[in-house]
Amino acid sequence: MSAEQPHLAVIGAGPAGLAAALAAAGRGVHVTLVDSADAVGGQFYRQPTAALRARRPKALHHQWRTWRRIGEALDRHLAAGHITHLPEHHAWCVEKHPDRRRDQRPDRQPNPQPPRRFTVHALLGPEQETPVAVPADAVLLATGGYENVLPFPGWTLPGVVTAGGAQAMLKGALVVPGRAAVVAGTGPLLLPVATGLAAAGVSVAALVESADPKAFVRRAGRLARRPDKLVEGAGFAAELLRRRVRTLVRHTVVEAHGVDRLEAVTVAAIDAQGRVRPGTERRIPCDTLAVGHGMLPHTDLAESLGCRIDGVHVYVDDEQRTDVPGVWAAGETTGIGGAALSLAEGHIAGRSATARLRGREPDSHAWAAAAKSRGALREFFAALSAVYAPPAHWAERVTDDTVVCRCEEVTAGSVREAVGELGAGDLRTVKLLTRAGMGWCQGRMCGAAVAGITGCREGAARRLLARPVPLGVLARAGDAEDPEDTPAG
Ligand SMILES: Cc1cc2nc3c(=O)[nH]c(=O)nc-3n(C[C@H](O)[C@H](O)[C@H](O)COP(=O)(O)OP(=O)(O)OC[C@H]3O[C@@H](n4cnc5c(N)ncnc54)[C@H](O)[C@@H]3O)c2cc1C
Structure with a gap:
């Protein structure tokens, strides 16, 4: 990667992240693909672990031909050095740097590379204790969703x-x-x-x-x-x-x-x-x-960047830009809609980011087919999500002794008591009074349940960190003053 070449960090190597990475890398942007899984594909294109040597990997897969096409294009870009894939990298925060220029740092030696605007902080491997920092000029969030x-x-x-x-x-x-x-x-x-x-x-x-x-x-x-x-x-x-x-x-x-x-x-x-x-x-x-x-979008990284969250998903415009300059989002983080919609959104986001990183106004005609598909799929999934809404009154069937927050072992009775007897009127107060949502998953699993049982409105969770981070890593996080000084820089 040359110093002048724009650098896009794509977080998430599912359909959305892969489509974005291919669209950007094919047009001269260097892409670093950061993903917590050990192989690309995300949820939809999840592959059997290589060690299992599956004889018929396609047996359990849908849209195998599309996957093969994506996989072959990715291999070509990896071999050519246009894309760097960082597997088992769990992003816990994206840092946005103030606009710095060399002439604003008279005390320092001139930096051989222009400073990048973002640093993606990640933890490496299954232990998630080794920190890695990935500098980038722009960030594309494609972290998908999780089950409700x-x-x-x-x-x-x-x-x-x-x-x-x-x-x-x-x-x-x-x-x-x-x-x-x-x-x-x-x-x-x-x-x-x-x-x-x-x-x-x-x-x-x-x-x-x-x-x-x-x-x-x-x-x-x-x-x-x-x-x-x-x-x-x-x-x-x-x-x-x-x-x-x-x-x-x-x-x-x-x-x-x-x-x-x-x-x-x-x-x-x-x-x-x-x-x-x-x-x-x-x-x-x-x-x-x-x-x-059903599913809920992952919004943690967007929230910590200060991106607008509409209901439970990340807001994006027609180009898949969030309202934070330099940050794009695509796929289920922007709303649940399946793999085909994620591919279309990822493609648009990758092309938009490429043009804007080069200081150009993108030509939306270039992605008209993807935009048409996106429109139809969004409409289809909006109708589908109305059909598949969880049954009203489900909460009435949850007995008081049923554990609702599994991390902190808080029962439905306790959260009802927090509202009925202790006067809590919102989820944050319920959490403070009962510890529901204070454990390892930070309310990802129980948030919707506690909201349903208590009747409190569910909004964006505002989690500062997308993953649990060891204190030692946090303590050293400020040590590398310049993202280019850090290991991955
Ligand atoms: C468990 C599960 C199983 C599913 N199975 C099917 C199925 O069989 N058929 C079907 O039609 N749909 C399935 N879906 C829905 C399907 O996942 C989506 O339609 C589609 O994959 C969305 O694509 P995406 O790129 O937006 O996100 P995903 O495919 O979810 O990809 C997101 C990627 O981001 C990575 N990631 C997330 N957070 C971080 C982080 N903080 N740091 C680094 N990497 C991160 C994940 O490892 C993942 O690779 C499933 C969903 C889930 C959650």
């Missing part, structure tokens, strides 16, 4: 896993979480999870989906704008039929049962208001419950 799992009695039993977790075990480690599974919750992710588990030999006793099929019909017009997605969904449904997986719509898991681990779940039908219809409960024996209630 709402609590219910018994959800902390061993054997209860998230739907995406079950999928990640299958795709990444080629292992199944158990022998007899129920897949439950709401959202399109349940379909590939149920079919994937069944194809891998798990006996899938039921797919329990709380959404009402009538809700699809009501939005048929908007959903029909992406017939390819409807065909994809129909394909999963046909596969479930073929494998004789029972699908229970407008049903929910009421309770998971077991002593040391999961033995069965009780499911029940819900009415139009999302309340359990008495007398419809049935018990299904299983050793695995793969459960999920």
Whole structure:
């Protein structure tokens, strides 16, 4: 990389980050791809770990041809030195430097390279104790999303896993979480999870989906704008039929049962208001419950940079720029919408960043096809997220003794008491009174649940650090005065 060459740090090597990296690297920008995983691909293109030497890696994958195309282009850019991939680098903060010039630093020797505007701070490897600093002229956030799992009695039993977790075990480690599974919750992710588990030999006793099929019909017009997605969904449904997986719509898991681990779940039908219809409960024996209630965007790095957060996602303009100059965002961090939308947004972000890093006004006609696809997909997923909203009144079924915050072992009863008896009126006060959200995950897992149970509004979490950071690393963080002096500089 030459000193003059603009340098873009892309955080996240999923579909969005990869599309952005390829778009920028192909147009003369040096890209550093920072990702916490050991291989590129993100969630959608997750590959079996190399050590497993999978004989048919494509067996568990969708859109294999697109992935091959991306992988081959990436290999070419890596070999040519246009892209540097930093695997197992967990970004915990992006630092924005004041606009510094050499003539503003008379006390220092002239710097051989112009100062970069940002430093991405990351922790290396599984131990996450070794700090690394990546200097960059611009930053593109493509950190994806994470699963929302709402609590219910018994959800902390061993054997209860998230739907995406079950999928990640299958795709990444080629292992199944158990022998007899129920897949439950709401959202399109349940379909590939149920079919994937069944194809891998798990006996899938039921797919329990709380959404009402009538809700699809009501939005048929908007959903029909992406017939390819409807065909994809129909394909999963046909596969479930073929494998004789029972699908229970407008049903929910009421309770998971077991002593040391999961033995069965009780499911029940819900009415139009999302309340359990008495007398419809049935018990299904299983050793695995793969459960999920949709996804939430990762916004931590954007929040610490001061980017505007709209509801739960990062705000971006038509070019995928955040409102902080020099910071772009793409993919599920800007709203949940699947891999194809992430690819389109990443491509636009990469092209916009390339032009602006060269001081040029980008020509949006150049990405018209991606913009068209982005518009249609955003509309499709807005309709889909309305269909797959978690059932209203789910919180009423959470008993007082159910643990809500797993890190700090705080029960639903405690958070209700914080509001009902101690007068808490917002999530921050509930957290201070009960410790819910104060543990390792910093409320990522329990935030939506505590909000639902207490009735407090859920806003941006404002986490200063995106990852837990050792105190020693924090203490030394200011030592390297200039980002170019740091190890990766
Ligand atoms: C567990 C899980 C399983 C899924 N399985 C499927 C599936 O089977 N089929 C399907 O259609 N959709 C699936 N999805 C949805 C799918 O992930 C998205 O549609 C798509 O991958 C989004 O692309 P993205 O590039 O925005 O984010 P992602 O693919 O999520 O990529 C984000 C990348 O950012 C990295 N990252 C995040 N935070 C940091 C950080 N602080 N520092 C460094 N790196 C970071 C992650 O390691 C990841 O590689 C799944 C989602 C999840 C969470």
